[in-house]
Each structure stands twice: as C-alpha cells, then as structure tokens.
Amino acid sequence: MKTKKLIAGAVTLLATVTLAACSSSTDTDIVTMKGQTITVSEFYEQVKTNSSAQQVLLSMVITEVFEEKYGDKVTDAEVNEAYDTMASQYGDSFEAALTSAGLTAETYKQQIRTNKLVEYAVKQAAEKELTDENYQAAYEAYTPEVTAQIIKLDDETKAKEILAEAQKDGADFAQLAKDNSTDSTTKEDGGTVTFDSTSTDIPTEVQTAIFALDEGQVGASVVTVVDMTTYTTSYYVVKLNTKTEKSSNWEDYKDILKEVILKEKQADSTFIAGVVSQALQDANVKVKDAAFQNVLSQYITSTTESSSTSESSSSTEASSTTESSSSGE
Numbered sequence: 001m002k003t004k005k006l007i008a009g010a011v012t013l014l015a016t017v018t019l020a021a022c023s024s025s026t027d028t029d030i031v032t033m034k035g036q037t038i039t040v041s042e043f044y045e046q047v048k049t050n051s052s053a054q055q056v057l058l059s060m061v062i063t064e065v066f067e068e069k070y071g072d073k074v075t076d077a078e079v080n081e082a083y084d085t086m087a088s089q090y091g092d093s094f095e096a097a098l099t100s101a102g103l104t105a106e107t108y109k110q111q112i113r114t115n116k117l118v119e120y121a122v123k124q125a126a127e128k129e130l131t132d133e134n135y136q137a138a139y140e141a142y143t144p145e146v147t148a149q150i151i152k153l154d155d156e157t158k159a160k161e162i163l164a165e166a167q168k169d170g171a172d173f174a175q176l177a178k179d180n181s182t183d184s185t186t187k188e189d190g191g192t193v194t195f196d197s198t199s200t201d202i203p204t205e206v207q208t209a210i211f212a213l214d215e216g217q218v219g220a221s222v223v224t225v226v227d228m229t230t231y232t233t234s235y236y237v238v239k240l241n242t243k244t245e246k247s248s249n250w251e252d253y254k255d256i257l258k259e260v261i262l263k264e265k266q267a268d269s270t271f272i273a274g275v276v277s278q279a280l281q282d283a284n285v286k287v288k289d290a291a292f293q294n295v296l297s298q299y300i301t302s303t304t305e306s307s308s309t310s311e312s313s314s315s316t317e318a319s320s321t322t323e324s325s326s327s328g329e
Helices: 011-022 040-047 051-073 076-100 105-127 132-141 156-166 173-180 204-211 250-266 269-282 290-297
Strands: 029-033 036-039 146-153 192-195 223-227 232-243
Touching (some): 036 040, 051 105, 051 269, 051 290, 076 105, 105 250, 132 250, 146 156, 146 173, 146 204, 156 173, 156 232, 204 232, 250 269
Antiparallel strands (some): 029 036, 146 192, 146 232
C-alpha cells in the first residue's frame, strides 16, 4: 500500500512544541544574554506559524492518536526490520541521509512505527469495503491471464520500424524481440510475458493495448510509456498470443478480487484521509491555538477553544472527505 509518510524534518521544532505545551504558567528562559532573555513563550510565538513546526505538530497528533488506538498492533521487530531494510538500501550514505532529513535513528524508527500504525488502521477499514457491490465492480474491471509478446525500445523511430516489420505477414516476432528489445528479462524468451490486469510488472498502458487485441494480433501502433520515477520514455511493440476466457461468475476470482479491492483502498489518498479523520474524531481532538487550525483542517473541521469555552460547545467534528496529508513512505 501506498500510505503517505509523515513529513520528516525539524527535529528541534518537535522539542520546541513539546516544551511549549508542557510549560507551566511561569515562563522558562531558553537563552539569556546581557540585558535580554528569550523565553519559551516568546520562541513558541515565533515558530508556531512556521510550516515545519505545523507539520511536526500534525505528526505528533497522529502519532499520539494511533499509538493509543493501535499501539499493540505493531511490534518492535517489524519496525526494526523496516529500518534495517532502508539502511541496507542506502548503505554507507544512510546516516548522512538521516541527518539531511533532520532525523536520528530513534526518530526515524518512530516515524516508521507511526506509518505502520496508520497502515494497520487503513487495512482494517479496507476490509470493511469487501462488499458484493465492490467485488462486482472489481470483477468488471478485471481481465484474466493472457500470454503476449513485447518488444521494448528506447527510440521512437526505431520502435516504428520494428512495428512495421512485426506487422508483415510471416514476421518472426520472437526473433525481432531477441534482436531489438532492451528488456533483458524477456528478450531471450522472444519477449513472452504472462499476466492479468492485477500485474504490476507490465505498464498499465501496455496492458491496455494488449487486452484490446485479438489472439495472434500485433498492435496497430507503438505504445508510449513514461516512467514517472525516472522521467524516461520507453516505446513498446506488442502482440497478443492467447487470452483466458473470463468466467461469468465473479466468485471464481474472489481471492484475486479481494486483493484488488484492498490494494485500491490502501492506495486511495481520500480513503486514507477518511481513516485518519475518523481516528481524530474518535480521539476527540480539539485545536486550542488558532495558529494550528489550517494544518489540522485537512483532517478535521474545528473551532479554536479558549480557556473559558465549555467542552460541550467546542467539540471538533471530523471530516472524511479531505485529501490525505503525510501519514505513513
């Protein structure tokens, strides 16, 4: 699933917000100098409108709420495993990456833990979406397994030349793939691939083009795919070999469709925001400083409380239709 990470950074601001929240009526000096002091309240007034400080507070609220509600659902072993995996990916540059993000090993593990708590909550909520109606919708969008051949190229002009060759009577598509494809994982097999519409290995654009073909047919045009992680463009020549006949009963695909529904919900930013919003409502979150109204409004609609405002008249109502902010990358 793709739940968005809590925004890292400004670890010192985390301490600042905590210090300000916990200070007593007697203000505390942070810095003293000849003829002047800087107090906790003065510093707080300066930093509370800073965007980093606001994101830190949001992170703190989400962490507290989800820790209270789901704290026993995530183990230290899970957190450490995720931490070690990321450390392994970064190698010797991991410590520098943490420092650059304003994190320490401890604060990064806390971030991982909060992400996993939110992920757990989202998965639980997604399970409730396994209705017949959603199964039917997923079934209608599902295409069973096909066997096809693809030729991947980096140059559009070359791709058009290969397409013209592949469309000729008696063309050897497998040999064209072996001689020209830049996809090392498939070229030796003549570009052969087997997949259904749940595949994450075959680009969506390529899947769509292949599903529209008849058995034995080569695509009428080159399929263009832009990789949004690297911003590189690839060009595909495709051919459909065989397709599996689709059953008329969605229950024949129930296990597959279940995973489709769950993954869709877990990647839906609006759905995630609704889960976070509901958790904040259940926790009766109230915003007491107008400076923080906007950052929390992405999840809750709230009224700033003064010390004389009664609890009953200032309860915060959660909104489940807002877009997702950072929670759980």
